Amino acid sequence: MKITEIRLGMISVPLRVPFKTALRSVSSVEDVIVEIHIDTSAVGYGEAPPTGAITGDTTGGIIGALQDHIIKTLVGRDVDDFEDVMRALNKCIVKNTSAKAAADMALWDLYGQLYHVPVYKLLGGSRNKIVTDITISVNDPEEMARDAINAIERGYDCLKIKVGVSPELDVARLMAVRKAIGDKACIRIDANTAWTPKQAVKLLNQMQEKGLDIEFVEQPVKAHDFEGLKYVTERSYVPVMADESVFSPEDAVKIMQMGAADLVNIKLMKCGGLYNALKIASAAEVYGVECMVGCMLEAKVSVNAAVHLACAKQVITKIDLDGPVLCSEDPVQGGAVFNEKEITVSSEPGLGIQGIEGIRYLD
Numbered sequence: 001m002k003i004t005e006i007r008l009g010m011i012s013v014p015l016r017v018p019f020k021t022a023l024r025s026v027s028s029v030e031d032v033i034v035e036i037h038i039d040t041s042a043v044g045y046g047e048a049p050p051t052g053a054i055t056g057d058t059t060g061g062i063i064g065a066l067q068d069h070i071i072k073t074l075v076g077r078d079v080d081d082f083e084d085v086m087r088a089l090n091k092c093i094v095k096n097t098s099a100k101a102a103a104d105m106a107l108w109d110l111y112g113q114l115y116h117v118p119v120y121k122l123l124g125g126s127r128n129k130i131v132t133d134i135t136i137s138v139n140d141p142e143e144m145a146r147d148a149i150n151a152i153e154r155g156y157d158c159l160k161i162k163v164g165v166s167p168e169l170d171v172a173r174l175m176a177v178r179k180a181i182g183d184k185a186c187i188r189i190d191a192n193t194a195w196t197p198k199q200a201v202k203l204l205n206q207m208q209e210k211g212l213d214i215e216f217v218e219q220p221v222k223a224h225d226f227e228g229l230k231y232v233t234e235r236s237y238v239p240v241m242a243d244e245s246v247f248s249p250e251d252a253v254k255i256m257q258m259g260a261a262d263l264v265n266i267k268l269m270k271c272g273g274l275y276n277a278l279k280i281a282s283a284a285e286v287y288g289v290e291c292m293v294g295c296m297l298e299a300k301v302s303v304n305a306a307v308h309l310a311c312a313k314q315v316i317t318k319i320d321l322d323g324p325v326l327c328s329e330d331p332v333q334g335g336a337v338f339n340e341k342e343i344t345v346s347s348e349p350g351l352g353i354q355g356i357e358g359i360r361y362l363d
């Protein structure tokens with residue numbers, strides 16, 4: 001079960017509509033694909049999105065980390081020595097969590113195939129279906145209200161509303177959306193680091209007073225500002241979820257020890273893959289903190305890996321895995337089935353990916 005070759009490629013997938021947050025605007029997914037080949041005919045698949053505004057990872061950086069560090073470390077190793085392989089992957093370069101996540105998921109894919117079991121079962125999971133929210137990009141209030149109605153018509157019953165561009169408009173945005181959809185969907189919001197702590201408390205409490213019924217707010221303040229996050233958590237009626245503040249298991253433990261957030265958003269691209277995501281989930285179980293599994297703007301290869309995690313762990317009570325349904329096409333054969341909000345995990349061994357159309361190989 002020796003790793004013989006690791007191939008890299010790129011995929012491009014257009015979005016249905018531009019994706020806009022307080023940190024960035026994009027109109028297509030342009031991701032790095034990792035294929036790990038072993039000395040049977042098995043292939044493990046991974047994907048890494050260049051989300052520089054959040055992870056610092058660019059396309060060139062992801063490819064460089066893979067070519068100069070990760071591939072050199074992994075080729076020749078036996079996938080069956082799984083713990084050794086995972087430790088080597090995590091040690092071979094600091095940061096670069098998106099490149100690590102792509103390699104990590106390809107290795108889990110192979111390990112599951114080796115033992116003929118889907119990864120979510122390998123992790124002890126029992127549920128095979130989950131329900132995702134869908135993201136509404138930050139725009140003017142009227143456009144967001146229209147997008148929210150479209151999402152309800154597509155069958156979604158939980159909307160993740162982006163805010164934080166011109167914060168003076170944020171309460172009006174939420175009022176327009178709530179008025180348009182009534183009580184047909186739950187609303188969670190994501191400020192993507194845009195507010196100051198005081199501004200966050202003021203805006204969230206205004207939203208609460210206006211009866212907008214916000215389930216939680218993701219990352220109201222700067223990523224490094226753990227004290228600011230705690231300030232908001234202690235004063236806001238709306239529960240607070242740490243996203244950009246939590247990359248590693250160490251970040252998660254610190255946030256939980258400080259009581260700086262009520263909830264944590266686990267993303268494979270922030271923590272470096274399933275190996276570290278499982279550590280965050282375990283810490284959350286210890287501290288009694290519920291988690292969401294989220295994604296960057298990613299296609300189905302990497303979101304599929306997050307689906308396996310979400311199906312495995314009961315501490316994950318919230319799902320934001322809408323990357324594939326924001327895309328206008330799906331180049332991936334196999335893996336989870338995305339039927340709008342309903343996601344069914346693959347019961348095939350490993351992660352269940354059969355192939356990817358249109359990869360532009362780099363070799």
Ligand SMILES: C[C@H](N)C(=O)N[C@H](CCC(=O)O)C(=O)O
Binds near residue numbers: 051218320323
């Ligand atoms: C796509 C997902 N629903 C989402 O909103 N993720 C963002 C960041 C995505 C990106 O900028 O690629 C988040 O939760 O902050």
Ligand SMILES: [Mg+2]
Binds near residue numbers: 190219243244
């Ligand atoms: Mg977020």
